[in-house]
Amino acid sequence: MTRLLPVLAFVVFSCASVPQRKAGLSLDTRIGMLSEKEKSMANELLTYGLEHEALYTLLDSLKPMSSLGQALSFSLAKKEGMTDGHRQVVNIEADSIQLALKELDSWHRILKVLSTDELQFLMIPFRKPWDEKRHLQILVCRKDEFQKTLEKEAAFFAQWGFTAHADPATVLTTIEFESKNDRYRAYGYLFGYPDHAVDFFVNASITGEETGEFVTRDFFHMSVAAGEKGYFTYAVPKDYVPVRSDSVIYNRATATLNRYNHLKGRYQKDGLSGTLSLIWPHYK
Numbered sequence: 001m002t003r004l005l006p007v008l009a010f011v012v013f014s015c016a017s018v019p020q021r022k023a024g025l026s027l028d029t030r031i032g033m034l035s036e037k038e039k040s041m042a043n044e045l046l047t048y049g050l051e052h053e054a055l056y057t058l059l060d061s062l063k064p065m066s067s068l069g070q071a072l073s074f075s076l077a078k079k080e081g082m083t084d085g086h087r088q089v090v091n092i093e094a095d096s097i098q099l100a101l102k103e104l105d106s107w108h109r110i111l112k113v114l115s116t117d118e119l120q121f122l123m124i125p126f127r128k129p130w131d132e133k134r135h136l137q138i139l140v141c142r143k144d145e146f147q148k149t150l151e152k153e154a155a156f157f158a159q160w161g162f163t164a165h166a167d168p169a170t171v172l173t174t175i176e177f178e179s180k181n182d183r184y185r186a187y188g189y190l191f192g193y194p195d196h197a198v199d200f201f202v203n204a205s206i207t208g209e210e211t212g213e214f215v216t217r218d219f220f221h222m223s224v225a226a227g228e229k230g231y232f233t234y235a236v237p238k239d240y241v242p243v244r245s246d247s248v249i250y251n252r253a254t255a256t257l258n259r260y261n262h263l264k265g266r267y268q269k270d271g272l273s274g275t276l277s278l279i280w281p282h283y284k
Helices: 027-032 036-051 095-114 143-152 154-160 168-176 180-190 195-211 244-268 271-279
Strands: 065-067 072-074 119-125 134-142 217-224 227-237
Touching: 027 271, 036 095, 036 244, 036 271, 072 095, 095 119, 095 134, 119 143, 119 168, 134 143, 134 168, 143 154, 143 168, 143 180, 154 168, 154 180, 168 180, 180 195, 195 217, 195 227, 217 244, 244 271
Parallel strands: none
Antiparallel strands: 065 134, 072 134, 119 134, 217 227
């Protein structure tokens, strides 16, 4: 697919800004709650997110939620032959398991420290293990946009009893363990894809199940600092012609990326303190 150029260019820079509210804890107080190793882990996590599609959750409201890098993976899943309801699943005395649990505990501490009134950081286990390993995804939710999505798509999310004020952790854990196409639709909405892209992806999955044939497609890409394709990206029909909603997303993402590229050099030199100052300029 050739490089995508903006279809419309009317989105002003101010649209990319996110309203900020005063934080409950100061920047120094939050950072002081972490060990030196945890500070490094937190900064690496946030930097990865800013360089990739989580930019549009951390510095913008385009995406109600984003993933923050590759899934964590630990040898904690059931071994072959273990039954449903098996009690002794993990040998917690093993040195390797102790190390895994220590790392996981650090991640839980980090995500709790990073979470504020605006942003909620979560670690959600994937439903299925692979190679006897449990994989967990770290996500960040912009809570007001997450709430708006639940409200906008109430006819879909109400089937689980979710309303606009449902806890993102409950929503995402439920969705991850749901049937495939409901899972696709829920993630599509919450990852900030337009309605037409969500409908296409879900319908293509259903068609593939019915016919056994893969539905061909193209992709609509928003650039991130790490690259132009494959990050904030959604599937569209083959030979699709972008419409106004695609252009709005593209131009707004471009404005936010340009703002980030302009600012990041000023903050990166200060480690976690600088990264958090970039994400939450209202901290004092």
